[in-house]
Amino acid sequence: MAMTKKIPDTIKGANTFCPGCGHGVVVRLIAEALEELGHADDAICAVAVGCSCLVNVALGIDKIGCPHGRASACAAGIKRVRPGNLVFSYQGDGDSLSIGLAETVYSAQRNEKFTQIIVNNGVFGMTGGQASPCTLIGQKTTTTVDGRSVNMSGVPLDIMKMFGQIESVAYLARGSVHDAQNILNTKRYIKKAFEAQMAGAGFSCVEILSPCPTNWHMEPVDSMERIAGVVSAYYPIGEIVTGGGLNA
Amino acid sequence: MKQLMKGNHALAEAAIRAGCRFFAGYPITPQSEILEYFSWRMPEAGGSFAQTSSEIEGINQVLGAAAAGQRAITSSSGPGFTLKQEGISYMQSLEVPAVIVDVMRYGIGLGDIFYGQGDYFQATKGGGHGGYLLPVYAPSSVQENADLVALAFDTAEKYRSPVIVLSDAAIGQMCGSVELPEMKEFDIDRFEWALKGRDRHYPQGRTLTDRMYYDFGYDEYDKHERDRYDAMKENEQLWEEVQAEDAEVILVSYGISSRICKEAVKAARAEGLRLGLIRAITVWPFPTKAFQKYNGKASAYMTVEMSQMGQMAEDAFIAAHCQTPVYSMPTGRDVADSEDIIANVKDILAGRKEAF
Known part of the structure; x- marks a missing residue:
């Protein structure tokens, strides 16, 4: 059987992320998931501020540019008035877990029935690599020049642990884009989250570990190895909640 | 048929009758009766109600709902109205129509729950960042609480602008006779620009963001904004x-x-x-x-x-x-x-x- 190369028609063309950035892979996975689930035409994305906003030029579906940290609140508002549409937020860890932590946690707590996509690269990328809530202990950034310390900044924030305490959550998974197997698994997680949403099961979230060679000051391949090593050691990859929410 | 109603309740009921089907907000005196009224009345009317974790989350849920084409409203007072300014500035940059109610109380900071009119500057001078303007209606009776909130939705959609109803603790808390407007329903798909999923008008999907980025050149954008505000100044003065x-x-x-x-x-x-x-x-x-x-x-x-x-x-x-x-x-x-x-x-x- 001949092999065909197929690109979802929601991919608008070349994206504008940095070389070696994981966002482009995540956007492609979302596009494939939407196409395979038959939701490319009814999908609406609440776009965060930061590198995430470059999804505006990458993904050809309906999108809204939200205030910094508020994409999950916007997504909740959209889903509440258009429950038949597939609604997701697309956010970085700075947007969703620093300035937007209240909106993030309460979207899950209030069982808002959209899907939150969190791309976790452990830094504020767009502003030049400042520490984020997910910067690892010892990691050097422009605001932790000697490396993040527990004494000064506490431990990195684990949103899956926070969400995991909320019994009504429908689906939770942490994926990664550092190798082929994890990329395939992450696509499966995204599809399962979308399916849980469209079944009306409740809040769903996929956090995705993603490299930022530019602000990690590493080569792209070394960045992938960093995720395979210290990053995924702190942030374990896999499904956390399946079949939860109103399906449980 | 006239009936006796509290100002805050009349405002909430009139919003429902004006076709509003989404509310998100947070408790604060002296506006909490609006939140309480919507909590049961909005679902009854087939709409959606959210008591959010803060006014910030509330205004941003309203931003999402309004961007998706629904008539949407939030309300607050003093300190909470301050928290909504970020969202109002974004609404004006995205040109998303929505109604924001400020039931004014007295003072700066925490101030007090007594009546006051100290939010005039914040409401009328673009209370958020960047220098925008937006229509602000100031009711002086229970009847006007009802009439002006209904008018506010029409004006919001006419200009694709957020609109403020600047009430106060006295107007919100007083009881008075009111003739409520007729019940209206709107098709959520009535606006071509509103989020609904890509279609023949937008085969690559809508990018509803700061209109400066994709819809205008920078020079055109300033003129576009001036023209919008000039039209409002010319057409919307009421006294x-x-x-x-x-x-x-x-x-x-x-x-x-x-x-x-x-x-x-x-x-x-x-x-x-x-x-x-x-x-x-x-x-x-x-x-x-x-x-x-x-x-x-x-x-x-x-x-x-x-x-x-x-x-x-x-x-x-x-x-x-x-x-x-x-x-x-x-x-x-x-x-x-x-x-x-x-x-x-x-x-x-x-x-x-x-x-x-």
């Missing part, structure tokens, strides 16, 4: 005049303070003092057209408002165009007293009061 035609001194007021001004006009006229009133119904756009009729004819304007210093007085000063002097009577946390108003007017006429 009421009370015996202003032959008045020697014209009071300028809005909301709860304007009710006392009406009493003062009547009392002054009874003792032969020709007093009149311009009551701003839109505090932005400020009713400059009313002033154009009386500039250079009236001896003085005097603004009456509940704030620590004059706020509306600045707009009256600009509207008077240096053709008629403006005087200010800020009454802080007290509602003006008609005898005090008349005493102030007599001081103006006797040259004893300093002009603004």
Whole structure:
């Protein structure tokens, strides 16, 4: 059987992320998931501020540019008035877990029935690599020049642990884009989250570990190895909640 | 059919009847009755209600719902209204129509839950960042709480702009007779620009973001914004005049303070003092057209408002165009007293009061 190369028609063309950035892979996975689930035409994305906003030029579906940290609140508002549409937020860890932590946690707590996509690269990328809530202990950034310390900044924030305490959550998974197997698994997680949403099961979230060679000051391949090593050691990859929410 | 209702309840019911089907907000005195009313009435009307974790989350849920084409509203007071400014600035940059209610209370910081009118600057001068403007309606009765919230939705959609209803604790908490508007329903798909999923109009999907980025060149964008605000200034000024035609001194007021001004006009006229009133119904756009009729004819304007210093007085000063002097009577946390108003007017006429 001949092999065909197929690109979802929601991919608008070349994206504008940095070389070696994981966002482009995540956007492609979302596009494939939407196409395979038959939701490319009814999908609406609440776009965060930061590198995430470059999804505006990458993904050809309906999108809204939200205030910094508020994409999950916007997504909740959209889903509440258009429950038949597939609604997701697309956010970085700075947007969703620093300035937007209240909106993030309460979207899950209030069982808002959209899907939150969190791309976790452990830094504020767009502003030049400042520490984020997910910067690892010892990691050097422009605001932790000697490396993040527990004494000064506490431990990195684990949103899956926070969400995991909320019994009504429908689906939770942490994926990664550092190798082929994890990329395939992450696509499966995204599809399962979308399916849980469209079944009306409740809040769903996929956090995705993603490299930022530019602000990690590493080569792209070394960045992938960093995720395979210290990053995924702190942030374990896999499904956390399946079949939860109103399906449980 | 007229009925007796609390101002906050009348506002909420009128919003439902105006076709509003989404509310998100947070408790704060003296607006909490709006939140409470929507909590049961919105689902009953087939809409969606959310008590959010903060006013910030509330305004952003409203941003999402309104961007998806639904008539959506949020309400707050003082400190909570401050938290909504971020979202209001974004609404204006995305050109998303929605209604924001501020039931004003007294003071800066935490202030107090008593009535006040201190949010005038914040409401009328673009309370968030960047320098935008938006229509602001100032009801002075339970009936106007109902009428103006319905009008606010129409104006919001006419200009694709957020619109503020600037009520206050007195108007929100008082009971009065009200004739509620007829029930309306709207098709959520009626706007081509609203989020609904890609279609033949937008085969690559809508990118509903700051319109500066994709819809305009930078130079075009500034002109586009100016044109929008100019159109609002030209078309949307609303005011009421009370015996202003032959008045020697014209009071300028809005909301709860304007009710006392009406009493003062009547009392002054009874003792032969020709007093009149311009009551701003839109505090932005400020009713400059009313002033154009009386500039250079009236001896003085005097603004009456509940704030620590004059706020509306600045707009009256600009509207008077240096053709008629403006005087200010800020009454802080007290509602003006008609005898005090008349005493102030007599001081103006006797040259004893300093002009603004």
